[in-house]
Structures are given as C-alpha cells and as structure tokens.
Amino acid sequence: MSMSQFTPLARTHGLLCEIVGDETVVFDRKSQKAYRLNPSATIIWRHCDGKTSVEELARILERELKLTEPAEPLVEMALQKIESLGLLEGASGVTRRQMGRKIAVAAALIPAVAALTVPTPARAASGCTYIFSPPSEENESDLRLKKNIRIIGNAVENIEKLHGVTYDWRMPDEREIGQDVVLPTGEPQIGVIAQEVEQVFPQAVVTGADGVKRVNYGGLIGPLIEAVKAQQREIAAQNERIERQQRDIDDLKRALSCMEDEHSLAIARR
Numbered sequence: 001m002s003m004s005q006f007t008p009l010a011r012t013h014g015l016l017c018e019i020v021g022d023e024t025v026v027f028d029r030k031s032q033k034a035y036r037l038n039p040s041a042t043i044i045w046r047h048c049d050g051k052t053s054v055e056e057l058a059r060i061l062e063r064e065l066k067l068t069e070p071a072e073p074l075v076e077m078a079l080q081k082i083e084s085l086g087l088l089e090g091a092s093g094v095t096r097r098q099m100g101r102k103i104a105v106a107a108a109l110i111p112a113v114a115a116l117t118v119p120t121p122a123r124a125a126s127g128c129t130y131i132f133s134p135p136s137e138e139n140e141s142d143l144r145l146k147k148n149i150r151i152i153g154n155a156v157e158n159i160e161k162l163h164g165v166t167y168d169w170r171m172p173d174e175r176e177i178g179q180d181v182v183l184p185t186g187e188p189q190i191g192v193i194a195q196e197v198e199q200v201f202p203q204a205v206v207t208g209a210d211g212v213k214r215v216n217y218g219g220l221i222g223p224l225i226e227a228v229k230a231q232q233r234e235i236a237a238q239n240e241r242i243e244r245q246q247r248d249i250d251d252l253k254r255a256l257s258c259m260e261d262e263h264s265l266a267i268a269r270r
Contacts, residue, residue, distance in 0.1 A: 004072060008057075008079055009050035009089040010182060017182040019208060024182075028086060035085055040065060044078050045087065046180050054079070155226035158200040166190050178212040191215070 016027040022039040024046075037045055043064050044057055052060070058072035065071075082088055143149075167190075169183040194213035197220070198205040204219035 003076060004055040005053050007050055007053050008048040008083075010045050010048035011087050011089050012182055012185060014187070015087070015182065015184050018214065019181060019210065019212075026087060026182075029184075031086065035087070037082075040074070041078050041082065044075055045082055046182070048079075048082075048088065050089075152223050152226045155223045156230045159223055159227045161200050162192055162196050164190070164192060178210055181210070181212060191217070192220075 014029045016029065018025045019042075022042065024037040024042040025034060026037060027034045040061060043061055047057055047060055054075055055072060058070065058075045061067065061071040061075060079088070166188060168188060169185045171185055172179045192215060194205050194215045197215050198213065201220065201223060204216045205213055206216070207213050
C-alpha cells in the first residue's frame with residue numbers, strides 16, 4: 001500500500017485534549033508530557049479516524065487552510081512528527097528516506113507544522129492536566145496587576161451547589177456537540193459539571209466556538225479557600241459556644257453541690 005493510501009488512526013487512550021482557539025493541547029498521561037498542535041497539525045490529527053487516507057487528509061488541509069500548493073508532503077511530515085510523539089495508533093510507515101525526498105517539495109509549507117512543539121522540560125515533567133488553557137508553569141497573580149479586588153462572598157453556599165462527580169466521556173457518535181473533541185473515552189474521570197459551575201462561578205467557565213463548555217479548575221481555588229475559611233470560622237464559633245456552655249454546666253454543678261452540702265448540714269443540725 002502506498003503512503004498516500006495509508007489511513008492513520010489518532011490515539012485517544014490515555015490522552016487529555018483541549019481545543020484552544022485553532023490549536024490543540026494534548027497531555028499524555030503515560031509519558032506525563034504535554035504537546036501543542038498548531039492549526040495545521042490539529043486539522044490533520046482531528047481527521048485521523050482510521051478511514052481517511054493521507055491523500056484525503058491533504059485535500060482536507062488544502063481546503064481548510066486554502067493552500068495553493070499540494071499538501072500531501074506536509075501531511076506526511078506532520079504524521080511522522082505526530083507518530084514520534086506517540087499520538088498515533090500503530091505505525092504510519094513513513095520512513096526517513098521517504099521524508100528526505102519530500103522535504104524539498106514541502107519546504108514552503110514546513111512552517112505550518114513547526115509550531116507542533118513539546119513544552120519546556122519543567123512543564124512536561126509537571127504532570128499537570130491542562131483543561132482550560134495551554135500549559136504554563138504559573139498564572140499571573142501579582143497584586144500590582146489587579147484592581148476592583150473583592151473577597152468572594154457566599155462561598156460555602158455556592159460550593160454546596162456543586163457536585164463532585166465521577167463519569168465517563170461519551171463516544172463521538174453519542175454526543176450532541178463536540179464530536180471532533182478528542183477525549184480519553186474508556187477511562188473513568190473525576191471532576192465537576194460545567195453547567196453547575198457556570199450558575200455560581202461564571203468566570204470559571206468558557207463556552208467555545210464548538211458549543212462545548214470548559215471549566216477553569218484553577219478558578220475554583222479562590223472560592224474553595226473562602227469556603228474553608230468560612231467553615232473554620234463557624235467551627236471556631238461553635239467551639240466557643242460549647243466551651244461557654246460547658247463553663248455554665250460546671251458552674252451549675254458547683255452550685256448544686258453547694259446546695260446539697262447545705263441541705264445535708266441542715267439535716268444534721270436537727
């Protein structure tokens with residue numbers, strides 16, 4: 001079978017994927033590494049369904065990116081890179097010798113796949129699950145960058161409206177939306193429901209162009225901090241009430257003991 005007739009299949013098992021704009025962030029649970037697929041690589045990988053040939057992938061890429069040059073060499077180069085990252089099932093069959101012959105043909109299009117990169121070692125080793133945004137080692141939180149700062153109110157009440165759940169991702173043909181979103185189907189998941197979060201913390205939810213709601217799990221840290229603090233204040237207040245009640249009980253016991261002693265003494269004098 002010629003390379004143009006090869007039908008690559010994207011790996012889904014053990015991956016967490018998130019569409020960010022026209023790019024895709026992929027986190028490999030097995031290798032604990034994260035990758036960013038640029039727009040052209042995203043298109044190619046999204047259509048690797050085990051049925052679409054390399055030749056057909058090239059036509060799709062030419063159409064979606066409005067390319068004027070044949071895209072098949074670019075597709076083959078991208079597939080080799082994607083395969084080297086462990087994001088394809090099986091082998092594509094693209095050899096280095098074949099690639100050497102095609103580089104000159106695809107030279108004008110190479111920048112389109114150059115953005116398919118691996119994050120820095122520190123990021124790749126962090127083991128983070130990227131749900132909402134591209135991988136980063138930290139988020140800007142400097143006080144000097146902020147204004148209109150307010151303490152989050154009703155944190156406990158709002159957190160109580162959320163449910164921590166376990167779930168499984170639907171297969172693409174079972175979904176009403178997001179059929180093109182690559183998810184680790186078959187693996188038990190844990191998290192929250194975006195629609196519930198949106199009702200109480202709308203800043204932590206974004207609805208993508210594909211209609212899929214995505215949760216910024218990091219954005220829930222603030223409410224959780226305030227909820228814990230509120231509960232600690234309530235616990236402290238309850239402990240104070242209990243201690244006060246215990247003191248009152250002790251005072252009553254002493255008073256009762258004194259009354260019993262006086263009563264006993266009065267009986268003895270008779």
